Amino acid sequence: VRALLLSAALLLACNHPAGGKPPPDLSPAHEVAQREQATQTMQQNCQMCHSLDLVRAQRLGKGGWEKEVKKMIGWGAPVPPESVASLVDLLTAELGPDVPLTAAEEVDPASVPAMVVPDREGRPGDAKHGATVYQTACASCHGADGLGGPVGPAIAQRPVVWRSADFEEVVRTGRQRMPSVPLDQASLLDTLAFLRAQR
């Protein structure tokens, strides 16, 4: 048993030459996994404020990406500290200065106003009941007042609460970090009424 333990310790020592820190795993499978994880970091922490087409149009070197990611974290992007380096590496590899540009999407101008037009006709809900529902179902992420919390963006005073179909879709299906929230229709409308009344 002793010999076995010793050889295990030796093996560990060989694997961790510099003060116990493991060397980087350079296997292709590991690289793929890391890239997938970094992509997930981007999807989960950027889109609460802006769409990813804005990111994909950039071409920056590593220094530029480091600065941008740092700025966005300062502005509230909840990127976990341990994921920053791999996110910067992903951005630099896929959106570096020498990566060819892709053509921007186009949109029919006639369809543009409908993207933002508010839905003022939504059925009025009970804001008081909505406040209770909100505190139970939403406040831990989006903050007590709906103006944003540690991981959830502001929803009060944001376009989403003036478009009840958009609001309902997000609540029902979830989005990135947010799970779907099982609210009955009346509670959903009450929550909307509460959020619309928030100033």
Added chain:
Amino acid sequence: MLGGLVGAGAAWWLRPAWAAGEKMIVRATRPQDLETPGAGLDPEITPIDRFFVRSHFGPAILDGNHRLEVGGLVSKPLSLYLDDLKKLPHTTVTAVLQCAGNGRALFKPRVPGAQWERGAVGQARWTGVRLGELLHRAGVKPEGRFVRLGGADRPPMPKTPQFARSIPLSKALHPSTLIAWEMNGEPLPLLHGAPLRAVVPGWVGDDWVKWLGSIRVEPAEDAGFYMKTGYRLPEPAIQPGQSAPPENMHVMTSMVVKSLITRPTDTAVLAAAPQLIAGVAFAGERAVRAVELSLDGGKTWQPAALDKSKGLGSWQRWQLPWTPQPGRHRLVVRATDDQDVTQPERPAWNPGGYLWNGWDQVTCEVRA
């Protein structure tokens, strides 16, 4: 001869360059950043549906209970509904709105931000009350030196700074500076800042605050990100990719001289027949004195016919008759303002990618 061709051109002008089915270029889906393609810049007044859109945080939805607050260093703070504002004397100005970052994608090395190329610019007729009228009614105290224009669009994360700009009192009191509720004779659309936006003719778009929530007279510029860090230019100029010490970074104010070719459009295929090369030119608070075209990549230049300035911050149209030979042609334009500043081949690089005003160019193919 020139007169005849210009006359013919005026009729030709009426034909829309904007083809059916023409699209806006999406620089960001959310919040909306939409760029006007070259042909959309051709009309004197840019129609609303092809006017570029730039948003910091997306529309604030301000309902009928919203009031515009005018406060700070004033003797009589005001709190006005849109209907109250509409009862005040109002005026209409025709002025160019250009995003500070229009042309950002043309800087090398690239800088972060919406990757605008040529079309984050347009001209509209803006109707509203003079900001000076509101300040006069509120009574500016002697210590008041800047007017802070606060956007009501709320950032998604609490740590993201809310948008606000300060303009000096002198610019706020200029008779062209408005708080507007109409664009091209229509109610201001939501994507363009409804119910109210600032109109600051001659100055860069960042001062034209949309979804205006408050106006405050203050002793100094706002201390927020958009005055102290963003929207600043290095002076003296720096080498590409370098940074300047903070004391050399200055707040942007007036736009700089620039011209754009709107006919023909880039990559157009044309007939070898007499036609006009045409476009627009503007110079912020200055007027444009001359526009020149080069058909040999900038070696020689010929003057274009240029409209007179129609007022502070408006653009001037220009045109040049052209009878091309079959083949590929690169057309290059540059403008000169009334202080003899000429549009450079490439402007000095800056870290924000602001105020690109390099020679504009289009390439087209002429077939026999």
